[in-house]
Amino acid sequence: MTGVSGNELPDHHGSHQELLWSGDHVKSRRIDAIIVPTARPPAYLDAAAGLACELGCTLVTLHSKQWTTAAKAAQRLPKSVDLIAIDVPDPALLRLPRFLTSQWAAHKIFPRQPSRPPTDLSAKRNLGIVLSRLLAWSRVLFLDDDITELNPADVLRAGGLLDTHNAVGLHVCGFHDHSVVCHAYRDAGGSQEAFIGGGALAVHVQRSTSFFPEIYNDDWFFLLDGDKGIQPVAVTGQVKQYPYDPFRNPERARAEEFGDVLAEGIYWLLDQHLSITDADQAHWARFLDKRRQFIDRVLAMVADSDDLDSAQKAMRTAALKGSLGRLALITPQLCVNYLLAWRSDRQEWQRYVEELPVGLDLERALAWLSSDGAPPLNWQPRRSRYLTAKPPALREPAAGELSGPQFVAEPALASHPRRTSEHVGMLVD
Numbered sequence: 001m002t003g004v005s006g007n008e009l010p011d012h013h014g015s016h017q018e019l020l021w022s023g024d025h026v027k028s029r030r031i032d033a034i035i036v037p038t039a040r041p042p043a044y045l046d047a048a049a050g051l052a053c054e055l056g057c058t059l060v061t062l063h064s065k066q067w068t069t070a071a072k073a074a075q076r077l078p079k080s081v082d083l084i085a086i087d088v089p090d091p092a093l094l095r096l097p098r099f100l101t102s103q104w105a106a107h108k109i110f111p112r113q114p115s116r117p118p119t120d121l122s123a124k125r126n127l128g129i130v131l132s133r134l135l136a137w138s139r140v141l142f143l144d145d146d147i148t149e150l151n152p153a154d155v156l157r158a159g160g161l162l163d164t165h166n167a168v169g170l171h172v173c174g175f176h177d178h179s180v181v182c183h184a185y186r187d188a189g190g191s192q193e194a195f196i197g198g199g200a201l202a203v204h205v206q207r208s209t210s211f212f213p214e215i216y217n218d219d220w221f222f223l224l225d226g227d228k229g230i231q232p233v234a235v236t237g238q239v240k241q242y243p244y245d246p247f248r249n250p251e252r253a254r255a256e257e258f259g260d261v262l263a264e265g266i267y268w269l270l271d272q273h274l275s276i277t278d279a280d281q282a283h284w285a286r287f288l289d290k291r292r293q294f295i296d297r298v299l300a301m302v303a304d305s306d307d308l309d310s311a312q313k314a315m316r317t318a319a320l321k322g323s324l325g326r327l328a329l330i331t332p333q334l335c336v337n338y339l340l341a342w343r344s345d346r347q348e349w350q351r352y353v354e355e356l357p358v359g360l361d362l363e364r365a366l367a368w369l370s371s372d373g374a375p376p377l378n379w380q381p382r383r384s385r386y387l388t389a390k391p392p393a394l395r396e397p398a399a400g401e402l403s404g405p406q407f408v409a410e411p412a413l414a415s416h417p418r419r420t421s422e423h424v425g426m427l428v429d
Contacts, residue, residue, distance in 0.1 A: 010290070022235055027163065028156035031202065032137035033058040037088075037124035038145040039065035042076035048143050049077045051150040057082070058384065060131065062124040064088045074380040083382040084362065091123035093374040096130070097352050100341035101213040109258070110329060122212040125198060125222075127369065132205040133356050134365035135386055138162075144199040146242040147172070154237025158202035166208040166231040167223060169196020174240035179216070179260045180253035181295060181323050183246045184316045187308065188301035195267075198222065200239045211349040213342060216259025220267065226346060227276045247315040250322035257326035261291055262335060279339055284332035295324050362386035 036048050038061055045061055052059035059081050061073050070085035077083060088094075103109075105118060125142060132140050139162050141155055158168040176194040178186060198212065198219030208231060212218040225231040246252060265287040269278050302308065302316045360368065362384055370376050 010293075026157050026236070027160035028153070029139065029159035029162065030055065031057055031139040031141050031155060031159045032135075033060055033132065034141045034143055035060045035062070035125075035128035035132070036143050036145055037062045037121055037128070038068055038073075039063075040145050041067050042073045044145040045073060045077060047148045047150055048145070049081045049083075051143075051152060051155065052082065053078070053080055054152045055155060058386075059083050060128060061085045062088050062127060064120055064124070070378055070380045074382060079382070081382065082384055083380070084384055084386075085380045085382075086127075086366070087378040088120060088124055088127065089374070089377070091120055093371055094123065094127060095369055095371045096123065096126055097211075097345070097348050099211075099213060099345045099348070101215065101338065101345050104258075104338050104341060105214050109334070110326070118214070121198075122214045122218040125212040125218070129203070129205050129211070130353070130356065130369065131365060133353060133358060134360045134368060135362065136359045138204060138206045140203055140205055142198050142201045142203060144241075146244075147200050147239050148242060149174075149238075149240040151237055151239075154239075155202065157236045158234075161234045161236060162202055162204040164232065165234045166204050166210075167196075168202040168234045168236060170200035170202075171196070171235055171238040172199060172241050173238050175243035177241055178246075179256050180246045180319050181256075181260065181298060184302060184320055185294075185298045187312075187316065188298060188305045189307070190298070190301065195220070196223075196233065196235050199241065209346075209350045209353060211346065213345065215262070216256040217263035218259070220263040221342065224266070224276065226343070229270050229275060247312075247319045250318045253319040253322040254326040257323045258330055261288065261327065261330055262338060264291070265335065276339070279335070281332045281336050284335040288327070288330060288332065288335075291327060292324065295320055295327065 034048055034052050034055075034057060036045060036059070038045060045059075048061075049059055059077075061070070061083070063070050063073065063085065064087070070087045073085040074083065128140065128142065132138075139159050141158070143150075154170055158170065161168040172194050176183075176186070177197055177199055178194060196219075201219065208222075210222045210224065210231065212222050215221070223230055223233055265284060266276055266279055268287060268290075269275065269283070299317060299320050302313055302320070305313070308316070357368065362381060365386075366377050366379050
């Protein structure tokens, strides 16, 4: 395991790297599929499609929102891609458990506060796990659609690490994967390292029994092993994330705060070799006070920074004050109640996945994903080795029709020098 980083403050841990395994001399193993939840135009799938071709594995793309559809992806991506493109409807139309934690989403527990529209990212990731189990896949790579500079050797190495680890992250470098608060801290000179996450995460879906809750930092919750702590996880290789402006809208910081508090508060304990069972009301009272102190510290750092101009300071200050405003509404009991709901959901998820049918063909697997009474999914396979019958031609949803639900048709890791590249164009996220 990596050593403890020297960037800890009395109110903030700038790194959780000691929780990850690292080393060298790992075997390479193929993965079964790359799964990409996407809401951006299909051009953002080009890197994942190229990687799937190089690895000779299936590419699963999960589409929603206004900028993308399965049809557009099928038209855009090369014919050589073994593609399963799926339009994902409202999660209520999917045969997924009804999680208690979804009742604790920020837009529900803070209903009178400004809120970003709810995201379906966690539902897409859970859908990817379920589809993988139905098709009897073992090793899959979750990729976000803003991840680029993908190295096939890194993915094969991650596949090898899955011999002994439940999940393996690819280190996101370049534009780091941080919360708004931690971006502001890093920009103002703080020492902040990115942890692994669902943006580039290889998972052994047959061994891991975790799910992605509907909350910011859903991937950090996925990495947990119930009350035991963190699952066996490792890190290898690297990727880059397209840059975006995390300070463009203060609501982003507000929307992240509850999930950031919960995840950082849990990992604060794990860093000190404590357990999630230590996350009682007294812990959360102490941690919430530390969080306020930390954000106040970052506000002062931003104000004193010589590297930020007045406009940059104003945007960061507004975002940080948004975080503080949301933090003021978070109580120790709210944190305790969320973890109780999460434990219950985790047990329900384990029962759910144990009862899943295994080894279905693609048509039956995709039909199974729709909840009872819901329309079948809109999907497009191409060159899929799992397809037993040719589906009808894919069509775009008609005007007024729900977009999506219409069916037509192991020990250690190698070290690598850091790669560098020019930043691509700024991404609005």
